[in-house]
Every structure is written in C-alpha cells, then in structure tokens.
Amino acid sequence: MTSLPTSLLGDLDPTSDRAVFRQIADQLREAIDRGRFKEGEKLPSEAELVEHYGVSRMTVRNSFSILQGEGLVHAEHGKGVFVRPRPPVRRLASDRFARRHREQGKSAFIVEADAAGSHPQVDSLEVKEEKASQDISTRLGSVRRVLARRRRYLLDGRPVEFATSYLPLDIARDTPIAEPNPGPGGIYARLEELGHHLDHFEEEIRARMPSPSEVKTLRLASGVPVIHLIRTAYDTEGRAVEVCDTVMAADAYVLSYQLPAT
Amino acid sequence: MTSLPTSLLGDLDPTSDRAVFRQIADQLREAIDRGRFKEGEKLPSEAELVEHYGVSRMTVRNSFSILQGEGLVHAEHGKGVFVRPRPPVRRLASDRFARRHREQGKSAFIVEADAAGSHPQVDSLEVKEEKASQDISTRLGSVRRVLARRRRYLLDGRPVEFATSYLPLDIARDTPIAEPNPGPGGIYARLEELGHHLDHFEEEIRARMPSPSEVKTLRLASGVPVIHLIRTAYDTEGRAVEVCDTVMAADAYVLSYQLPAT
DNA sequence: CTCGCCCACTCGTCTAGATACCTAAAGGAG
DNA sequence: CTCCTTTAGGTATCTAGACGAGTGGGCGAG
Numbered sequence: 001m002t003s004l005p006t007s008l009l010g011d012l013d014p015t016s017d018r019a020v021f022r023q024i025a026d027q028l029r030e031a032i033d034r035g036r037f038k039e040g041e042k043l044p045s046e047a048e049l050v051e052h053y054g055v056s057r058m059t060v061r062n063s064f065s066i067l068q069g070e071g072l073v074h075a076e077h078g079k080g081v082f083v084r085p086r087p088p089v090r091r092l093a094s095d096r097f098a099r100r101h102r103e104q105g106k107s108a109f110i111v112e113a114d115a116a117g118s119h120p121q122v123d124s125l126e127v128k129e130e131k132a133s134q135d136i137s138t139r140l141g142s143v144r145r146v147l148a149r150r151r152r153y154l155l156d157g158r159p160v161e162f163a164t165s166y167l168p169l170d171i172a173r174d175t176p177i178a179e180p181n182p183g184p185g186g187i188y189a190r191l192e193e194l195g196h197h198l199d200h201f202e203e204e205i206r207a208r209m210p211s212p213s214e215v216k217t218l219r220l221a222s223g224v225p226v227i228h229l230i231r232t233a234y235d236t237e238g239r240a241v242e243v244c245d246t247v248m249a250a251d252a253y254v255l256s257y258q259l260p261a262t
Numbered sequence: 263m264t265s266l267p268t269s270l271l272g273d274l275d276p277t278s279d280r281a282v283f284r285q286i287a288d289q290l291r292e293a294i295d296r297g298r299f300k301e302g303e304k305l306p307s308e309a310e311l312v313e314h315y316g317v318s319r320m321t322v323r324n325s326f327s328i329l330q331g332e333g334l335v336h337a338e339h340g341k342g343v344f345v346r347p348r349p350p351v352r353r354l355a356s357d358r359f360a361r362r363h364r365e366q367g368k369s370a371f372i373v374e375a376d377a378a379g380s381h382p383q384v385d386s387l388e389v390k391e392e393k394a395s396q397d398i399s400t401r402l403g404s405v406r407r408v409l410a411r412r413r414r415y416l417l418d419g420r421p422v423e424f425a426t427s428y429l430p431l432d433i434a435r436d437t438p439i440a441e442p443n444p445g446p447g448g449i450y451a452r453l454e455e456l457g458h459h460l461d462h463f464e465e466e467i468r469a470r471m472p473s474p475s476e477v478k479t480l481r482l483a484s485g486v487p488v489i490h491l492i493r494t495a496y497d498t499e500g501r502a503v504e505v506c507d508t509v510m511a512a513d514a515y516v517l518s519y520q521l522p523a524t
Numbered sequence: 525c526t527c528g529c530c531c532a533c534t535c536g537t538c539t540a541g542a543t544a545c546c547t548a549a550a551g552g553a554g
Numbered sequence: 555c556t557c558c559t560t561t562a563g564g565t566a567t568c569t570a571g572a573c574g575a576g577t578g579g580g581c582g583a584g
Contacts, residue, residue: 307563307564307565308564308565309563309564323565323566326565337564337565337566338564338565339564339565339566340563340564340565340566341564341565342563342564342565343564343565
C-alpha cells in the first residue's frame with residue numbers, strides 16, 4: 001500500500017466552514033513547514049490524496065494550486081509535486097558600487113559570484129540607441145534618445161536578473177560605453193574617465209508579481225515575485241548620467257543597505 | 263444582449279497548443295493592459311465568457327485564477343471580477359530615520375501620511391518581554407530575552423505594514439521604551455536620551471509571497487507579494503541596540519535609498 | 525546483455541453538471 | 555417613507571469522469 005506518505009496528514013473537519021481544498025492545503029503546508037516533507041521531496045500524488053481525504057481530484061488539485069501560488073511547491077508533469085528547494089541567495093550590499101570595487105577589473109557580478117563559488121554568466125547582451133520612454137526621459141532630465149545596454153545575469157545556469165542601463169547619447173555615443181564590452185570596471189569606470197565624476201546613486205525598490213515575459217526571461221516558478229530596482233547615477237554636478245532598470249528573481253536576492261543615523 | 267463587454271475580446275485559436283484557459287487569460291490580460299477594461303471596472307461575468315468562448319465554466323474560472331495570481335484582478339463574491347486598482351503608494355526614503363526627523367515629535371509614519379493627505383492609524387500595539395528567536399538573538403549579539411514592540415500601520419483604514427522591534431532587556435527594561443507610547447520621536451529618540459547614540463542602520467530587504475497569517479493581518483489580495491525588511495540599529499560603540507522586523511504590502515510601497523558613490 | 529516498446533503512474537486540461545452563498549435591486553407590508 | 559422579502563444574477567466550492575501527454579520501469583525480442 002501507498003499509505004505511508006499520507007499518514008503524515010490528518011483528517012478533514014467537516015464542521016469547519018473552511019473550504020475543503022483550503023483545509024488540505026493547510027495540512028500540506030504545515031507538514032512542509034514542520035519538515036515532514038523535506039526540500040525537493042515528492043508530496044503524495046493527487047490520486048493518493050483523493051483516496052486519503054475522500055474528495056474529488058479537482059479539489060486536491062485546487063489545494064496544490066494554492067501551495068504553488070505561495071511558491072511552496074512545484075509540479076512536474078508525469079513525475080509528481082515536489083517541495084520547492086530554497087535556491088542559493090545572492091546578497092547585494094549597498095557598497096557594491098564603491099569606487100574601490102571598480103578598480104578590480106572584472107564586473108561586480110562576476111567577482112561576487114566567483115567568491116561565492118558559483119558559476120556566473122552574462123547573456124543576451126544588446127547595445128543600441130533608442131527613444132527614451134517617458135519615465136526614463138524624466139529620470140535623465142528630459143532626454144529624447146538614449147543608449148540602452150541590456151543584459152541578463154545567470155548563476156549556475158539559472159537566470160537571476162536582467163537589467164537595462166540607459167545613458168544620454170551626448171555622454172555615451174562613440175565611447176567605450178557604446179561597446180558590448182565596456183572594459184574593466186564597467187560603465188561606471190568609463191563614465192569617470194570621461195570626466196563624469198560620480199557623486200551618488202539613488203535606488204528605488206518595488207516588489208510585484210512578474211509579467212508573463214518576465215516569467216519567461218527569468219524562468220520563474222509560479223509564486224515567485226520579482227524585485228524591481230531602478231537606480232539613477234548622479235555626477236558631482238547633480239546631473240543624472242545613467243538609469244539602470246533591473247528586474248530580479250526575488251527568491252535569489254537579499255538586498256542590504258547601510259544608512260547613516262545622522 | 264450582454265454582448266457589449268465581450269466584444270472587446272477575440273476568438274480562441276483551436277490550432278494553438280496553448281491551453282484554452284491560458285488563451286482566455288492572455289486576451290483578458292491584454293485587454294486590461296490596453297485599458298479596454300479600466301481600473302476598478304468589472305470584467306465580463308463567468309457566464310458571459312462561457313457563452314462568448316463556448317467553453318465550460320471551469321475553464322473560464324481557471325483563466326480568472328491565473329489573472330488573480332498575477333494580481334491583475336480580484337473577484338468579489340456575488341458581484342463580479344474586477345480590474346484591481348493600483349493603490350496609492352507610500353514612499354519610504356532612506357533618510358526617514360535622520361535625526362532631524364526625530365525632533366519633530368510625531369512618529370515618522372504619522373507625519374508622512376499626514377503630509378500625503380492620508381489618514382494614518384497605528385494598531386494592535388503590544389509590548390512585552392519574550393525569548394529571542396535564534397535569528398534575533400544573533401543580530402542583537404547573543405541576547406537571550408528581549409523587549410518586543412509589535413504594531414500594525416494602516417493608511418485610510420487599509421493595513422499596509424506590521425512591524426516588531428526587538429531590544430535587549432538591559433537597554434529597554436524600565437524605560438519609556440517599555441511603555442506602549444514611548445513619547446515624541448519614538449524609541450530612537452529615547453535610545454539617544456539613554457546614552458545610546460545611534461551611528462548607523464543596516465537594512466536587509468527580501469520579497470516573497472505572504473504566509474496565510476500575513477494575508478490576514480494585511481488583508482492582502484491574492485497576487486500581492488510582501489516586502490520583508492529587517493533593520494538593525496547600531497550605536498556609536500558598534501553595538502546592535504535594536505532590530506526591527508517589518509512586513510509590508512508590496513503594492514503599497516516604494517523604497518528609496520541614496521548611496522554615496524565613493 | 526541491450527535496445528525498444530508498452531504500460532502504469534503522474535500531472536494537465538476540459539466538460540457538465542450540482543449546491544451553496546453573496547449582492548443588489550425590485551416590490552410588497554407596515 | 556421605511557423595512558423586509560423575494561428574486562435574479564453573481565461567484566465559491568465540489569463531484570465524477572474523460573482524454574492528453576510526460577516519465578520511468580519492466581519485459582520481451584534480438
């Protein structure tokens with residue numbers, strides 16, 4: 001008999017006004033939280049739960065879809081439903097753009113990932129001139145056309161983030177910044193060489209559910225939000241010289257900031 | 263006839279290998295994105311879509327549940343399915359704990375909300391001593407018991423955030439910090455009066471889907487992630503004097519940070 | 525022994541209902 | 555005019571079953 005996996009679960013409370021499929025989801029969630037089902041482990045199959053609870057298959061599937069929405073489990077066609085393993089997390093420190101880091105040569109992403117023992121990749125590089133969106137134009141101070149640098153970052157083959165940098169054409173055109181590979185220290189190093197001394201960055205952070213295209217690009221499991229970060233770089237004259245729009249898989253990141261108390 | 267609302271939608275492509283309920287979701291999503299259905303507006307009812315597409319009701323509901331998972335729409339029992347309005351967003355600036363703000367008297371939350379023309383409330387205040395969790399203990403430097411201050415913040419009646427501050431007992435016990443209302447400028451002002459001069463804060467930011475209890479506390483619609491912020495306050499001697507654990511409705515917040523480029 | 529096929533098990537999608545409960549508006553009782 | 559009841563039209567939940575399609579193990583043919 002296959003009664004072993006379901007023996008970890010209780011019974012339904014028919015007097016409860018909580019919907020049956022929610023009760024089942026609750027029990028599964030609790031079993032996962034308590035470690036009765038471990039990361040990567042297979043949950044009881046739909047048929048087994050139908051048997052155990054005496055409900056129809058749609059009801060069981062409904063329960064699973066709740067847990068999927070919470071990002072707790074994922075289904076694999078033909079195999080089963082599994083507890084989703086927590087992926088390794090990338091920490092982004094707020095000093096990651098400090099000048100001293102720019103003098104190393106390699107990009108921050110590569111250096112960090114190597115240090116953490118992961119295999120980093122950069123992907124789908126695209127550099128082109130285009131019309132600035134309303135939002136980007138506002139942030140850069142009424143610029144009509146911009147240089148856009150798009151790329152996607154992967155860690156051990158998994159896409160974790162994609163980003164687009166926008167720079168005013170009068171700054172970036174015909175400079176190494178317009179090259180696919182801008183050279184050691186990245187575009188911030190080039191900006192400084194070109195006389196745009198960086199003064200500070202401003203970062204805006206939002207979290208939301210991904211659009212379908214973001215799901216595709218980041219190969220997101222259902223129930224994983226994205227962190228949307230928009231960074232504007234200002235030079236010492238107070239001019240916005242770059243806007244970087246980044247979308248990150250939220251389950252792969254912790255952002256960390258240091259704030260003065262003064 | 264009720265053919266007006268559905269006339270904004272196309273037909274299904276039976277040759278496509280995309281599942282019918284996904285095609286329907288795609289069409290509804292696109293119609294929403296294009297503004298054919300506006301914020302707060304009612305989508306066609308399940309019955310109307312059953313009629314329009316010639317599919318069963320479960321299939322239509324399946325489509326709706328996709329859009330709900332994306333946070334695009336919300337269903338109201340007995341009324342219909344509506345395009346979710348984007349709620350007003352609260353901006354949190356990184357200088358919100360600057361000393362000058364503490365000298366005003368009112369708490370940062372109240373001042374800010376008043377300025378934005380919203381009606382702020384603080385709720386479910388609880389102050390008590392308790393055992394520190396492993397994580398809190400680590401952050402505070404191996405403290406066993408702590409003073410915990412819990413509260414929930416509401417804007418125009420809507421819960422937007424709840425937070426718990428943890429302080430070591432040797433700092434907080436028998437001080438105004440242990441009172442439900444710690445007085446003007448909040449606990450940071452009191453800490454400074456007690457000789458714990460604040461040096462800097464460290465903030466860790468994550469985004470994830472809410473737990474069921476968080477859904478309840480923040481009255482979250484499905485498809486809305488939470489931002490989880492953990493702030494540690496350090497005094498000038500380098501000691502962690504407070505950890506504040508905050509969970510925010512992600513659709514109500516934009517966090518904003520200023521970083522020096524040096 | 526190895527390869528290829530078949531089959532059992534699994535999740536994915538869809539149908540066609542039934543019952544319950546919620547909401548809002550219409551209409552009748554007071 | 556106000557309040558209650560009715561009713562029509564919504565969504566919420568659940569059942570029972572059908573077919574499709576991916577996975578992986580067992581087994582027979584070679």
